[in-house]
Amino acid sequence: MLPSRFRPSLLALLLAAAFAAPAGAASVAQGAPANSATPATHAITHEDVWLMKRVGAPVPSPDGKWAVFSVTDPAYDSKEQWSDLWIKSLTDDTPARRLTFSKGGEGGVSWSPDSRQLVFTAKRDGDEASQLYRLDVAAGGEAQRLTTLTLGARLPKWSPDGKQLLFTSDIFPGNASEADVKQSAKERKERKTSARAYESFPPRYFDRWLDDKQVRLFVMDAQPGAVARDLLAGSKLAALPGFGGAQGDDGQSLDALWTPDGKAVVFAAATNRLDAASTPTITQLYAVALAGGEPQALTADTHSYHAMQFAPDGKTLFCLTEAETKGKVYDLTRLASLPWPVGQAQPAILTAGLDRSISRYALPEGARRVYFSYEHAGLEQLHSMAYDGGAVRDEPSAATGAISALRAGGKALVGVWESSVNPPEVVAFNGARSKRLTDFNTARAASIDWQPPEHFWFQAADGRQIHNMLIKPPGFDPHKKYPLFAVIHGGAANMWRDQFVLRWNYHLLAQPGYVVLLTDYKGSTGYGEEFARAIQFDPLKGPADELNQAVDVAIQKYAYIDGDKLAAGGASYGGHLANWLQATTTRYKAIVSHAGEMDLVMQWGTSDSIHNRETNSGGPVWSDLPVWREQSPVMQAGNHDKGTGFLTPILISVGELDYRVPANNALMNFATQQRLHVPSKLLVFPDENHWILKGENSRYFYNEVHGWLAKYLK
Template sequence: MKMIARFLLSVAMVGGISSMPAFAQPKQVLTHETLWMMKRVGAPVVSPDGRWVIYSLNEPSYEKDGAIIDLWIVPTDGSAVPRRLTQTKAAESDPAWAPDSRRIAFSTKREGDDLAQIYVLDLAGGDAKRVTSAPTGAARPLWRPDGQAILFESLVYPGAMDAAANKQAAEERKARKFNMRVYEHFPIRYWNEWIDDRRPSLWIQPLAEGATARDILSPTKLAQAEGFGGSAQGDGGTTLAPAWSPDGKEVIFTATTERWNAAFARVNFGLYRMSAEGGEPTLVTPTPGEYGDPKFTPDGKSLLFKFNTQGEEVYDLARLHRVSWPAGGAATPLTGAFDREVDSFAITPDSRTLYLTVPDASLENLYRLPVSGGTPELVIAPKIGGYSAIDIPSDTKSTQLFASYGSSVNPAEIVRIDPGTKRHSNITNVNTALAASIDWSSPQHFWFTSDKGRRIHNMIVTPPAFDPARKYPLMVLMHGGPASSNTDQIGLRWNYHLLASAGYVVLLTDYTGSTGYGEAFSRAIKLDPLRGPAEEINQAVDEAGKRFAFIDTANACAGGASYGGHLANWMEATTTRYKCIVSHAGEVDLLTQWATSDFNYGREIASGGPPWGDSKVWRDQSPITYGKDWKTPMLLTAGERDFRVPMSNTLETWSTLQRMQVPSRLLIFPDAWHWITKPEDSRQFYREVQGWLAHYLEGAPAVKGGPIPAPDGSKAP
């Protein structure tokens, strides 16, 4: 087939100044610039007295170091507009209210700081005051209940028990004349960083004048044990997830002594308690597993947390549990029969009720549950989007409920929820006017029953100026995970509407293994890591073609990232129904991914044992096994610093495509990791993807902003 070179996408913003009346102004087509430059509202942090909400606001920029992330404050009753609390070059993180609702603490690196430290800002006036000088930095501050001390986390050097020893260790390492990493145990990398030998610890900083911080955990036998460590925190780093006991005399935290077991077993954690004065930690509750989000009820009688055991399954549903305090002992499950995972929860001031946010089929609903446990009661099921990051002030006479609310066409804003009327009202409106000016629509949902008898949920996203009488090319977008889902929320990495903006319909399928559909559905991917989910996606394409006359299923491309990239590679190997494929951070060989990724034992569970065992999955469900069948033009992208799906997988895919003389294009982003986070890199990524789609799909719009050469090497005119 003769290749026709096209330029890449760079759509100018439609609208602006017009002689037409304001109400008649046309809505603008979403561009990368519009999407990227949207201000991003952080989670609400409500003062104990319920009068104020603090949140972070990210004001993005395409310029290096141009983004601004500051703390803002707004009254919860909406009596005043939000105002900026901080205005510095460095971002502030983990803001925490003092018990008096007058001061806040946060972590930041300001001028003169070598590492981030804890600062305290009095809302009565004045500048924030630095209260720590930890030589290893300070993060995640927590106020003692009396407001006279702050607990914080820090990564410390082996054998260093105090600030002086850590300072000396840091200076000695800086003075080394060689550069070398040494490992004796797995794991050695995480996401985009090499793991070093520092370990997490807990420090207490009294707020009396001249007081110094003290490391309470490092001197313990627990912290000095082989394999001691914290739990992974989101996209990087570790945390001990600490909390103060209600009387301020103890600290609780989660930790493991099985860190070095990661190569051959699940790593279990314990929930510990220890005196704030020091001493050996003891277990709060005896069962090992995974613990998260510990919170005390305001009356101090119960400790609540998320917990799941870790068996030989690919997915274990975390459920809410309760332990009596201060007694401790066996935990009581609160949501044991509830077949959904709680995303976030908050406790009412009377300590009787929990409010939960729960993902369910791309949405996120609000539930209510007695602290004693039972069946969660559905309070609000939004028709689009959903709630997250829920918070309830502890010292109010009545319950006040706050959360973030957003959808794929509504950037997240902070809202106040009225459970009685089942409605919410905005406290912030940072992006509401901008969102209303964009030509985008909420996804259309549909379900079908797969060949294996499973109900599969899907969403359809339509392009701007949508005309149901037309036929549109199709972009099949496959989500990562697989223990994840396509949510009705705005994202930057693969934004549904930005992909659709060039004139495509986007299909999103929650295949077997996705979350938000119960534990059994998520577990059913075991021993079938690629073939089954891919078959469901192909069936979804057929089903969408039957239901929606405006979709041209014979004129389709498929793409995805991470596990979605694995599926893209599988589509390359097993079908020719798509005219082109896009794969970012995609696995092509299960063996290579097992051997080079930053974790491996879970991959053995998914594939039926180690690679040298008798499981055929390793070979049968590796796309490279079917390299002789590869024919579909393919765009490959990868971050050079990605340790989750190391670049070796992308290079294997590239070599196979080139060996089979398949039209292909390889993009390596040297500064990117598993995500492409730099704004200009992201903008170029979308240009390249849109250029690739426009090159191969019939009726696709001409694009601008390239050029890209045709796969035969000729130059675009």
């Protein structure tokens, strides 16, 4: 392959290919490419799941003619895994083409206003932290490194005139320049002690201990070697002890965008991060002039705001918001708007009449409508409403599956669609029906013997309607009997989706010959605010009762389910519920618990998030509230002597780097089972966090789950 500096312009290649290549695109309703004969199928394997190409969110160009997205070519050995950017024409059926050829992968893609250049983040040529790179898509050639910052750069955005870049980076306390940052980093590297010190909560997040970096917004000319300037330098806002952004895997981020005239930047930030142990972290909207100075508050209430976008005409600022209702465990994410300039206006809540959380939204040019998706009964489909709110209109999208990304560029509207039997592909939503634009996984998916989920509902004891999906094994025969594996989702503010998943793939779990039951118990999202809040003060018992009832309904409804061969399992909050079922009933022959809570008090004190747990239980652990003891699985150990719990064989697994549900829960669980002489097995993954993310670890985990179920169900 020629080095990119010798390659012709990619746009020229795509135009040439348009006259030589077949279309290859299809409606997302189709499960296989057109004109293909029905192939012989096989039962799904771990290789099928792990080696499916992973298609990232498409970023359409401002002129609506192109979409760029990442594609990861996975491997069991992470050293052999590749991730690159691909580009797809949105105006014809030219197949997608690879845009970059680098093993490390790229992120934070942003188009220039003239739709000719990209800026992205990557680690290349010995970069210790991600830097900004600029690629001339129209002219071709190598990407140019724009930054060499000690702490790297992330989330770049072009200015409206295409001359400057806005991005997020970090400084250490007291730093005023890049030279200061470099010196501070050197001093930390040369320290002879490895001790960490903390004076605020939380000290750690998911799988890493936090440090003292402070997040900032920077602006620089879009040229190599240009000096980056801290927009918040010297401001009273950034100097507040509780100032910061949303915490993520790469550190804190400040959600930010340019104003339409390019003279200022709008961003979302919190000022109460030091109070995270006792109150929600509230993010408000601010604007700071391009010249710097003190940011102006655009909102001043108790809501949180994020995901801002300006309407194409620049007259309206849209965003997503949560009410952060005091004393409530969950709030819907709603769509809000502000006139621009804001002046004294208050945010208008556009979806106040919609009892669903908005997942994502987009603003195509000329439509004067906001397009969005939300969860409902296992699906995420496309909807819209006028800029000023009003009635919600259903838009053309697949009747099954879920939209997992959505972006607008010009008049184009693109995203990612997937289902449990259709791994992710890029789709276009313009026109009378959605159109699949890529075929990275369709051939492999067509070779697998799998069926879409079957949906059913039942009425719970408290009158709520409970939604379920049923997954059938390969070679399914309705005249046979199959064991049932009830798999429990995490969250609890989550929902089972008709979606291709990696960590608990429905069809791979069913592959040995099990029917898999997926139930959205109370506390789940996708059924309204009250349904999600119903878990409050009843964190485990109520949801578990509904899971047991779902099993009863499934056995009664489907004659092919063997009611004498039942198993249950889940991860995270699903692991909490798996532990509760093992502690309170003997109806299941086997239990699988990954990252499961064993004691509410211990989990409150050792996890990286405590306020929501306190809110859910009704008060602090030292209050005289029975829930802390009565709904802790370990405190039900007396059920063992009564013959009503702590008898079912249990497979327990945990990642040592899990700081969300720390490993002490799994250790307590295993100790309890061994003390009571219950058949039990503990799997510890030293290099994994809350999830099992490494290929061979994942394969081992699925093999252990299948082995455990086979031992007690077959």
